[in-house]
Amino acid sequence: MNEIFPSPAAGLFGRRLKRERGHRVPVTVITGFLGAGKTTLLRRFLATPEGQGTAVVVNEFGATGIDDALVRSSADETVLLGNGCLCCITRSDLQQALRRMVIERERGELPDFKRIVIETSGLADPSPILQTFATDRALGEVFHLEAVVTVVGAETGGDTLSWSAEARKQVILADRLVVTKSDIAGKSAASKLSTILRALNAGAEILEAINGALDPSRLTEPTSDQRNTFMAEAVHSDGIGSFVLTPDQPMPWPAFAKAMDTLIALRGPDLLRVKGFLAVEGCLGPVVVQFVQHLAHPPVELTAWPDGNRQSRLVFITKNISERQVRDLFAAVRALV
């Protein structure tokens, strides 16, 4: 409606927001391999004041339903997705469950909830969940993915990461990593695991939780300004690598958009996650951009740079795409646009 009622206060992407999620319901995804301690962590969180008003969506794999039984008594609402692994078949189930929750809350059939926690099955690849919030227009209007938290058991985590590609992906895509059971595993094992985790994901905050005890804010606070430190390009097994682009000058939005369009068109499936702050010509605050494979979240301009540092920083997690290739593409597109 800016054509009819223009506003100099509106930016390139509409109203500038104080935080990326604006008014939307925050969603935290807790992932981690079987037995890592996701449910313990969640149960402790739900018992804190910060956990009040949380609705829990549990993704089940198998028929026992034990995870669901544990949380049902303490959460305001639990939705059980029983179709197995989220990454395979239940993305539409997740969408339907979230839609249903909002509608039922609107009708007063569900208690109010201020936040949603999705606990994935141990075998789940979190990518489809990230895609859910990028793609579904209705969900994107109501919900915002605030943080992906991956739980890793200190006792067996290192071993699991050595043989499971899904477990590695859970770590690589995380905003925060929570190491559990370090009291059982011992300091040496925990320290070794931290080294492995840091190698897989240099940008994520690594936290420790004994018996699920964790500062609740680590499950509720956004993480978009966490990846502020320099991160060297790292290539892991499976060809998955990560690097940070830090363009010095504000970029014209068309140049950035065309470069990302090209990258998506050529290698969309290999863009596991791209997220960060971009200084855009004509914008006052940073533009938060986020891509999951071939899907782009709507960009959001913030009212101010969170830490006063106006440096663009874009974290790329890719498969068999190098930092050099992306830099060259950006330079080439920028020269043409």
Next chain:
Amino acid sequence: MPAASNPLTQTGEPTTWNFKLLAQNDLGGFGGMGEGMAVQVAKDGRRIIWLAHESAPKNFTGVDVSDPRNPKVIVQTDLPHAQVRSNSLEMSGDILAVAYQTQKTGMKPAGFELFDCSVPEKPKSISFFDCSGATSRGVHQLWFCDGEYVHMASGAPDFKPSHPQDDQFYRCIDVRNPSKPVEVGRWWMPGTSATDNVAPPPRHPLDKGYRAHNTNVYPDRPDRLYLCYIDGGMFVMDIKDKANPKMISHWTNSPPYTGFMHTAVPLFDRNLMLVTDESTENNAKDWPKLIWVLDLRDETHPISIATCPLPPVDAYANRGGRFGAHNIHENTPVPTAWKSDQIVLGTFFNGGMRAFDISNPYQPKEVAAFVPPAPKGSTLGAIQLNDVYVDEREIVYTVDRFSGGLYTLEMNF
């Protein structure tokens, strides 16, 4: 997918959604607040919010909000008697203008007073402009932002309304010499003066009067007055010649709505206008009372294009007191006020304070709400948030009409 309002705010239960409460101060037990809020940055750098009270015994209160997490009352003044109220105030520089309205016509003090607040702890009276008279209750509301003119809803000793309820009309007072305020212009809705040749307007069922309420003037268009006239609707006025205000256009929603048009805030860059009703009846008997969005591309022809979405009346009607629109943040043209044409913040009595995103003015969207529990000392069993002001630091101030006093908040959207 419902998105216009948030279910969290729909049940009537206390909630804080996308605001962060910083502090509450009951103002020394005199926390029944009116609809006057102004922020001063004193010469020593302190930030003082001046607050009008809903009714006697207090006149106005100054609160140091330099640290909004720890507001401190620094001065609180008294009214001369219980049958006068000072429900409205505004500040320009260090000069505070305070409106006095009496319960009945013919009483005193009825008018407005100017105070020098350069030493905030010691407001010093500069002058009093007397509006008392046989048919006048004095000043209900005033607007004073440019240091030069007070625009106000007032009675006058020489004005005889055609109906006793219609005693307050628009008056413009030159205060460039604050010691000697002088009236320079006035206007009333045709038919409301006993001397008019026009028939008096028909009474509305709730009959709150055809009288002026908010009288907003902005430096963007110093020749325009945006005037709400309670049961008479909203008028866009040409005040280029202050001595002869002329009506440019008129818009009303009543009937079929139930009158009491309160505030008109133009959004100049966007050619939009916000207009509020005031709920004045307990238990939502005058529902719906709303914030209206008007297309003002042609100021001679305002068109209503939307209203800000409110929760179901059933959830709030019987929670105690009033439920419905009242004051909004008015983008007051002073350096200490936040200005936005994207967000509207309004108070809704027991519906709390709510923020709406109007970036698409055809579809306002609720983005935050603050519905605190009934404050200590409330006899109603529910909050009655009455007014809201946002300073240029984006700190939100809102006040309770009965006992809660001042609440300070941050916006998180």
